Structures are given as C-alpha cells and as structure tokens.
Amino acid sequence: xxxTRWLSDDEMRAWRAFTxxxxxxxxRLDHGLKEEVGLSGLQYEILxxxxxxxxxxxxxxxxxxxxxxxxxxxTYQVAQLEKAGLVRRRSCTSxxxxxxxxxxxxxxxxxxxxAPGHVTRVxxxxxxxxxxxxxxxLADGLGEAGRRMADGAGCSRxxxxxxxxxxx
Amino acid sequence: xxxTRWLSDDEMRAWRAFTxxxxxxxxRLDHGLKEEVGLSGLQYEILxxxxxxxxxxxxxxxxxxxxxxxxxxxTYQVAQLEKAGLVRRRSCTSxxxxxxxxxxxxxxxxxxxxAPGHVTRVxxxxxxxxxxxxxxxLADGLGEAGRRMADGAGCSRxxxxxxxxxxx
DNA sequence: GTCTGGTTGTTCGAATTGGAACGACCATCG
DNA sequence: CGATGGTCGTTCCAATTCGAACAACCAGAC
Numbered sequence: 001x002x003x004t005r006w007l008s009d010d011e012m013r014a015w016r017a018f019t020x021x022x023x024x025x026x027x028r029l030d031h032g033l034k035e036e037v038g039l040s041g042l043q044y045e046i047l048x049x050x051x052x053x054x055x056x057x058x059x060x061x062x063x064x065x066x067x068x069x070x071x072x073x074x075t076y077q078v079a080q081l082e083k084a085g086l087v088r089r090r091s092c093t094s095x096x097x098x099x100x101x102x103x104x105x106x107x108x109x110x111x112x113x114x115a116p117g118h119v120t121r122v123x124x125x126x127x128x129x130x131x132x133x134x135x136x137x138l139a140d141g142l143g144e145a146g147r148r149m150a151d152g153a154g155c156s157r158x159x160x161x162x163x164x165x166x167x168x
Numbered sequence: 169x170x171x172t173r174w175l176s177d178d179e180m181r182a183w184r185a186f187t188x189x190x191x192x193x194x195x196r197l198d199h200g201l202k203e204e205v206g207l208s209g210l211q212y213e214i215l216x217x218x219x220x221x222x223x224x225x226x227x228x229x230x231x232x233x234x235x236x237x238x239x240x241x242x243t244y245q246v247a248q249l250e251k252a253g254l255v256r257r258r259s260c261t262s263x264x265x266x267x268x269x270x271x272x273x274x275x276x277x278x279x280x281x282x283a284p285g286h287v288t289r290v291x292x293x294x295x296x297x298x299x300x301x302x303x304x305x306l307a308d309g310l311g312e313a314g315r316r317m318a319d320g321a322g323c324s325r326x327x328x329x330x331x332x333x334x335x336x
Numbered sequence: 337g338t339c340t341g342g343t344t345g346t347t348c349g350a351a352t353t354g355g356a357a358c359g360a361c362c363a364t365c366g
Numbered sequence: 367c368g369a370t371g372g373t374c375g376t377t378c379c380a381a382t383t384c385g386a387a388c389a390a391c392c393a394g395a396c
Contacts, residue, residue, distance in 0.1 A: 004283070004284035004287055004288060005287070005288070005291060006287060007287060007290070007291070007295070010303065010304070010307060011291075011295050011303065013307040013311065014295070014298075014303050014304075014306045014307035014310075015290060015294070015295070017306060017307050017309075017310040017311040017314055018190070018294075018306060018310055019190070019194075020236065020310075020314040021310040021311075021313045021314040021317070022186070022187070022190045023235075023236035024236055024313075024314055024317040024318065025313070025317065026187075027236065028317065040352090042352095059374090060374075060375060060376095061373085061374065061375080064375095067191075068188065068191035068192055068195065069353085069354090070353070070354045070355075071354090071355095071374080071375065071376085072353080072354060072355075072356095072375090072376075072377080072378090073352075073353055073354065074375090075375065075376055075377085076351095076352070076353080076376095077352085079376095080351095080352095091375095095361080095362070095373095095374085096360075096361055096362080096374095097360065097361045097362070097373065097374040097375070098361095098373095098374065098375085099374080099375060099376095115172070116172040119172055119173070119174060119175060120172060120173070122175070122183060123173060123175070123179075125313065125316070125317060126183070126186075126313050127175070127179050127182070127183070129309065129312055129313040129316060130182075130309040130312075130313070131309070133305060134305040134306075134308060134309035135178065135179065135182050135309075136178070136182075137301060137302040137305035137306065137309075138182045138185065138186060138302075138305065138306060138309065138310075139178060139181040139182035139185050140302060141185075141297065141298040141299070141302035141303075141305075141306065142182075142185040142186055142188075142189040142306075143181065143185040143189075144297055144298075145189045145192075145193070145293065145294050145297040145298070146185055146188045146189040146192055148293070148297060149189070149192040149193065149196065149293060150192065208381095208382090210382095227344090228344075228345060228346095229343085229344065229345080232345095237383085237384095238383075238384050238385075239344080239345065239346085239384095239385095240345090240346075240347080240348090240383080240384065240385075240386095241382080241383055241384065242345090243345065243346055243347085244382070244383080245382085247346095248382095259345095263343095263344085263391080263392070264344095264390075264391055264392080265343065265344040265345070265390065265391050265392070266343095266344065266345085266391095267344080267345060267346095337396105338395100338396085339394100339395085339396080340393100340394090340395080340396100341392105341393090341394090341395105342391105342392085342393085342394105343390105343391080343392075343393100344389100344390085344391075344392095345388105345389095345390090345391105346387105346388080346389090346390105347386105347387085347388075347389100348385105348386090348387080348388095349384105349385100349386095349387105350383105350384090350385095351382105351383080351384080351385105352381105352382080352383070352384095353380100353381080353382070353383085354379105354380095354381085354382095355378105355379095355380095355381105356377105356378090356379095357376105357377085357378080357379105358375105358376085358377075358378095359374105359375100359376090359377100360373105360374085360375090360376100361372100361373080361374075361375105362371105362372085362373075362374095363370100363371090363372085363373100364369100364370085364371085364372105365368105365369085365370085365371105366367105366368090366369085366370105
C-alpha cells in the first residue's frame with residue numbers, strides 16, 4: 001500500500017451525491033410512512049418482503065440478511081409488528097431453531113394502504129428525476145457493487161446459507 | 169390521484185440496488201473506521217467536513233444541514249468528539265445563539281490517520297466497481313435528486329439560510 | 337423602547353440500534 | 367449413543383437516534 005489514492009473531484013461528487021441523496025430520500029420516506037400509516041421505513045420493508053415471499057412468510061435469518069439489519073434489531077422490530085397484529089410468528093416443525101415470520105391479513109391491509117403513497121414518493125423523488133440511462137446505470141453499477149459486498153468479498157459475511165424451503 | 173403508478177421491474181431493480189448497496193457499504197465503512205481509529209461513520213464525516221471548512225470550523229446548524237442529521241443528534245455527537253479532544257466549541261461573538269465547532273490539531277491528526285483506509289474502502293467497494301459512465305450517471309442523477317430534495321420541493325425543509333460568514 | 341415572530345443549540349424522554357453472550361437446536365463424526 | 371462444531375433466534379446492555387419542548391437570542395414592526 002504505497003500512498004493512498006484519493007478521490008478525484010468526479011469521484012467525490014458521485015460519492016457525496018450517493019450518500020446525500022440516500023439520507024435525504026430515506027428521511028422523506030420515513031416521515032411519509034410515519035404520518036400516513038404509523039410505520040417506520042424498516043417496518044414497511046419487512047412487511048413488503050413478507051408480502052412478496054412464497055407463502056407470505058420468511059425465516060428470520062433470511063429477512064435479516066435481505067434487510068442488512070442485525071439479528072437483534074430484526075427480533076425487536078418483528079416483535080413490534082407482532083404486537084400490532086401485522087405479523088405472526090411460528091416456529092418451523094422440521095427445524096426447531098428456525099422461526100418463520102408471516103404477514104397477517106391485517107398486515108397486508110395496512111401494507112396496501114401504505115404502498116401507494118410510498119411508491120409515489122419513491123417515483124417522484126428519485127425515479128422520475130433520473131433519465132432512463134441513469135436509471136439503468138444505477139441498477140447495473142450499484143447492483144454489481146451490492147453483489148460483491150454480499151459475497152464475503154474483502155471482508156466478513158460468510159452467510160448465503162440454505163435457500164429456505166417452505167419447511168413442511 | 170387516479171391509481172398508483174407502481175415500479176417497473178427495471179425501476180424496482182434500481183431502487184433495490186440503491187438501498188441495498190448503501191446499507192452494505194455503510195456497514196463496511198462503519199466497521200472499518202471503528203476498528204482502525206474508533207470512530208463511527210458519522211463522527212468521521214463530522215471531522216471531514218470541519219477539516220475542509222474555511223477556518224476549520226462550522227456552525228452547528230450548517231453541519232447538521234450538510235450531514236442531514238437532526239440538530240439534537242449532532243449536539244450529541246459533537247459533545248462526544250469534544251470529550252475526546254477532537255473538536256472544540258466556541259460561541260460566536262456577533263450572534264450569541266450560534267455555536268462554532270472546530271476541529272482540533274488532535275482531531276486533524278486522527279482524521280489523517282483514518283482517511284487512507286476509509287477512502288481506500290470507498291474506492292474498492294464502490295468507485296472501482298463502477299464504469300466511468302456509471303460513475304458520471306450516479307453523480308448527475310443522484311446529485312440532481314439530492315438538490316431537489318434539499319430545496320423544500322414537495323415537502324418540509326425551509327432552511328438554506330445565511331451562508332455562515334466567519335462571524336468576526 | 338417593546339412586542340412579535342423566527343432562529344439557534346441544548347435538554348429531555350422514548351424508541352431504536354447493534355454486538356456479545358446465551359440457550360436451544362441440528363448435523364456430522366467417531 | 368455421545369461429543370463437537372456450527373446455526374438460529376432471543377435477551378441483555380450500552381450507545382445512539384429523533385422529535386418535542388425549551389431558553390436564549392436576533393430582527394423587524396410598531
């Protein structure tokens with residue numbers, strides 16, 4: 001490691017734009033959700049993933065991996081959602097360790113009530129601002145970056161375990 | 169508002185890539201900083217901004233605006249940094265309300281020790297993964313999105329006040 | 337002057353986060 | 367079977383986050 005390669009002006013601009021846009025956007029989305037349906041951004045994401053899962057449920061570990069949140073953090077949030085009746089938990093019969101979190105009908109109803117506003121905001125504040133080329137570049141470039149980081153490349157993260165079959 | 173315009177597959181891919189890459193990346197950077205110099209990502213950002221400011225100091229409000237963090241959150245972190253001797257605070261003589269936070273020599277030293285590893289990680293994990301075109305698209309597209317959100321467009325945020333002259 | 341409206345940074349309390357430690361569990365080997 | 371190593375989700379605790387309320391302050395109208 002001779003001397004450090006600093007960021008060029010262009011690189012710095014891109015990097016700042018990336019973090020700045022994310023912070024600004026996430027803040028808006030969070031507030032919007034909180035106001036409209038009382039959910040946090042993370043809670044919305046949890047419900048969204050569950051609603052899209054095969055049988056409307058997922059393993060805790062899989063969820064945590066998808067959301068890039070710590071296990072303990074997920075436990076906490078799922079507990080909140082369960083208290084609110086939006087999610088139900090059941091333990092897997094074939095693997096006593098595993099816990100499945102599934103979205104309830106009530107959760108689906110709330111999600112459907114939350115989605116329009118949320119999606120509209122994402123479109124207005126990000127998607128519609130980008131040209132089709134920029135959108136594509138974003139999907140390609142950041143998709144690749146995400147993929148590389150997800151595979152333990154360069155650091156921790158040994159996961160990518162079993163693909164979570166419906167269990168029974 | 170007729171019916172909601174949902175996200176197309178491409179749009180969804182881009183959106184997911186964006187949030188996913190950010191989460192993954194920020195987590196790595198955070199851990200890296202914590203291990204190498206004991207700073208959090210936010211603390212590093214604070215020091216970095218201060219080090220680049222005209223006289224190595226900024227108003228609290230300006231800092232908070234740049235970092236997109238709540239005022240109270242910034243107060244907390246700056247207090248931490250001050251306790252560690254990396255930052256010093258002084259109140260402005262011409263405007264008794266304002267508080268300037270400035271980075272100390274000790275802070276500069278730590279920042280210089282932290283920067284190489286941090287910057288290298290940013291390059292390796294993000295910049296170097298992108299093609300020049302993608303980098304440019306990211307800077308342009310997300311830059312524009314950030315700019316629009318920063319101007320109260322569509323929502324709260326009335327700020328963008330005085331440009332914080334050196335005060336004396 | 338004095339009043340009013342808006343700004344600034346801090347304080348407070350409640351909610352959330354994340355890591356480490358833990359107990360329960362599976363799978364493999366002998 | 368008994369032991370071992372690894373996985374899973376939870377619990378615990380300290381650190382952090384955010385918004386609302388607050389006190390001090392500035393600026394302009396009157």
